[in-house]
Amino acid sequence: MSDNDRPQEPTTRAVEASCCGVSSCCTGTEQSLDPAVTEIEAKTNAGCGCVNDTEDEPHLPVVVIGAGPVGLAAAAHLAERGLDFVVLEAGEAVGAAISEWGHVRLFSPWRYDTDAAARRLLEPTGWTLPAPDALPTGAELVRGYLTPLAEVPELADRIRTGTRVVAVARHTVDVTRTVGRDEHPLLVRTVGPDGAVIDLKARAVIDASGTWGHSNPLGHSGLPAPGEDQAAPYLAGPLPDVLGRDRHRFAGRHTLVVGMGHSAANTLLALAELAKSEPGTRITWAVRGSSVARLYGGGDADGLPARGALGARLRAAVQGGEIQLVRNFSIAGFEVPDGGPAAGPVKITGRIPQGTHIVSPHNVVAATGFRPDLDMLREVRVELDLATEAPVRLAPMIDPNFHSCGTVPPHGERDLAHPETGFYLVGMKSYGRAPTFLMATGYEQVRSVVAALAGDRAAADAVELDLPATGVCSTNLVTEDQLPGAKNASANATEPAEPAVTVSSNETEGGSCCGGSAPQPVTIGVGAPAGLGFATGHDHGYSGDAGRGDV
Numbered sequence: 001m002s003d004n005d006r007p008q009e010p011t012t013r014a015v016e017a018s019c020c021g022v023s024s025c026c027t028g029t030e031q032s033l034d035p036a037v038t039e040i041e042a043k044t045n046a047g048c049g050c051v052n053d054t055e056d057e058p059h060l061p062v063v064v065i066g067a068g069p070v071g072l073a074a075a076a077h078l079a080e081r082g083l084d085f086v087v088l089e090a091g092e093a094v095g096a097a098i099s100e101w102g103h104v105r106l107f108s109p110w111r112y113d114t115d116a117a118a119r120r121l122l123e124p125t126g127w128t129l130p131a132p133d134a135l136p137t138g139a140e141l142v143r144g145y146l147t148p149l150a151e152v153p154e155l156a157d158r159i160r161t162g163t164r165v166v167a168v169a170r171h172t173v174d175v176t177r178t179v180g181r182d183e184h185p186l187l188v189r190t191v192g193p194d195g196a197v198i199d200l201k202a203r204a205v206i207d208a209s210g211t212w213g214h215s216n217p218l219g220h221s222g223l224p225a226p227g228e229d230q231a232a233p234y235l236a237g238p239l240p241d242v243l244g245r246d247r248h249r250f251a252g253r254h255t256l257v258v259g260m261g262h263s264a265a266n267t268l269l270a271l272a273e274l275a276k277s278e279p280g281t282r283i284t285w286a287v288r289g290s291s292v293a294r295l296y297g298g299g300d301a302d303g304l305p306a307r308g309a310l311g312a313r314l315r316a317a318v319q320g321g322e323i324q325l326v327r328n329f330s331i332a333g334f335e336v337p338d339g340g341p342a343a344g345p346v347k348i349t350g351r352i353p354q355g356t357h358i359v360s361p362h363n364v365v366a367a368t369g370f371r372p373d374l375d376m377l378r379e380v381r382v383e384l385d386l387a388t389e390a391p392v393r394l395a396p397m398i399d400p401n402f403h404s405c406g407t408v409p410p411h412g413e414r415d416l417a418h419p420e421t422g423f424y425l426v427g428m429k430s431y432g433r434a435p436t437f438l439m440a441t442g443y444e445q446v447r448s449v450v451a452a453l454a455g456d457r458a459a460a461d462a463v464e465l466d467l468p469a470t471g472v473c474s475t476n477l478v479t480e481d482q483l484p485g486a487k488n489a490s491a492n493a494t495e496p497a498e499p500a501v502t503v504s505s506n507e508t509e510g511g512s513c514c515g516g517s518a519p520q521p522v523t524i525g526v527g528a529p530a531g532l533g534f535a536t537g538h539d540h541g542y543s544g545d546a547g548r549g550d551v
Contacts, residue, residue: 102139259367412448
C-alpha cells in the first residue's frame with residue numbers, strides 16, 4: 001500500500017477549525033476590519049474555501065450522487081475517514097447504468113477497475129480481486145465488485161436506491177444570493193421510490209451521477225434533427241445488446257449506426273457478427289467527418305490491447321464490405337411513416353458533399369456520445385468550460401479539440417472545486433462532453449476530494465496517476481484512416497466507461513469467478529511514471545479529422 005493510498009489523519013488545526021477542510025486558510029489573518037463582514041465572508045474574499053457545519057446542524061452528511069464505481073469509491077474513502085455520508089442512486093440497484101450495457105467488455109483490466117479504499121473494505125469480507133489482467137464485462141464489474149462493495153457494513157445502510165436527485169442548491173437561498181452564502185448548508189432535492197419529494201441538507205455534495213441517459217442528439221450543430229423526437233421508436237439506444245437481449249430487433253433488418261466512438265464500434269461489430277447467421281441483416285455506418293482514423297487507431301501500439309483489436313476488427317469489416325460506411329454525413333431530418341415501425345423503415349435525409357443522401361433503416365443506433373445533466377445544478381455556482389462543460393481548471397487537460405492525445409495530468413480537489421464551496425463534479429460527469437474518461441482517474445479524483453473534506457490538505461494535493469498508455473500519438477495531420485506508423489488499429493476514448501468488446505449474453509454466464517467465461521489475460525504495462533499522466537488518443541484531437549477519407 002502506497003502512502004497515497006493510506007488515509008491520513010487530519011491536522012490538529014483542521015480538527016480544531018473544520019472551516020479549514022478545503023483550502024487550509026484558517027490563519028486568523030482573513031478577519032475583516034469591517035464589522036459588517038462575517039469571518040466566513042472574509043475568508044471567501046481571501047480565496048479560502050470553507051466547508052463548515054452550522055451551529056444549528058453540526059453533523060450534516062456528505063451527499064454522494066450516484067452509486068456507480070466512482071460514487072461508491074467516494075463512499076469508501078468517506079467511510080475510511082470517518083465522515084458521515086449518504087449515497088443516492090436513481091436506479092433500483094448499484095451500478096444501474098453499467099447494467100444497461102452489461103454485455104460490453106471493458107478496455108481496462110481488473111487491476112485498473114477497482115479503488116484502493118474499496119478494496120480495503122472488501123478484503124475483510126473474503127473478497128479477492130479477480131485475475132488482474134482479465135477484462136470484465138459491465139455485468140461482471142457490477143456482480144463481482146460493485147454489489148459486494150455496497151454490502152460491506154460501512155456502506156450498506158448509507159445507500160438509498162430508487163432515489164433520483166432533481167436539484168442541488170443552497171438551503172433557503174437561490175444562486176443569486178452572495179452575502180453569507182457559505183453559512184447555509186447545501187441542499188439536495190430528491191424524489192423517492194414512492195414519488196415523495198425529500199430535501200436533504202448536506203455539508204458537501206459529490207456529484208458522481210455520470211452522463212448515461214443523456215445522449216447527444218443525432219442532428220448537426222449539437223441540435224436534434226427535425227423529426228428526431230417523432231423517430232424515437234426507431235432509436236435503439238447507444239449500446240444495444242445486439243447478440244443477446246435485443247437480437248430480435250436487429251435480425252434480418254437494416255440498421256444505421258451514427259457515431260465514431262467505441263460505442264459505435266461495439267455495435268457495428270456485433271451487427272456484423274449477427275449478419276453471418278441472420279440473412280437480410282444490413283449495416284450502414286454514418287460519420288460526420290471524412291476520416292475514421294481516430295477510431296481505427298494504432299493497433300499494436302495501443303497500451304490497452306483490447307482497444308487496439310477493436311479498431312483492427314472494425315477496419316477489416318468495412319474493407320470486407322460487411323459494413324457500408326458513409327462519410328461526411330449530416331442528418332437533416334427524419335420522416336416517420338404513419339403507423340411507425342410496424343409500417344416500415346424511417347426515412348432519414350442527410351447531406352454529403354455530393355448532395356442529398358437518403359437512408360431508410362429499421363433501427364437507428366445513436367452512438368453520438370453523451371453530455372452532462374446540468375439542469376439539476378442551476379441553483380449552485382458551478383464554473384464550467386464553455387466548450388467541454390467540464391470544470392474550468394480540468395478542461396484544458398481533456399479538451400478533445402487538442403488533447404485526445406498527449407497526457408491527462410494528475411488532478412484532484414483543487415482542479416475540481418467550484419465557486420460553490422463544498423460542491424464537486426467527479427467521474428465521467430466531471431469530463432463534461434469530453435469522451436476520454438477512465439475509471440481509475442475518477443478514483444483518484446474522489447480520494448483527493450475526500451481528503452480535502454477531512455481536512456488533510458497534504459493528501460488532497462498529493463495526486464498521482466499510474467496507468468497504461470492508451471493510444472498512439474502523431475504530430476502529423478491525419479490524412480488517412482491508418483495513423484502514421486500504426487500497424488493495425490486501436491481506438492480512442494471511453495464511452496460510456498471504457499467499453500471494449502461486445503459479447504453475446506451467454507458469454508456472461510457461468511465459468512469464471514466473475515460469473516462469465518474468463519476473458520483471455522492481457523498483459524498491460526505501466527505507460528508512464530506516477531505523476532506524469534497517460535496518453536488518451538491522438539495528437540490534436542478533432543483537428544486531425546480532416547483527411548482524404550479513403551480506406
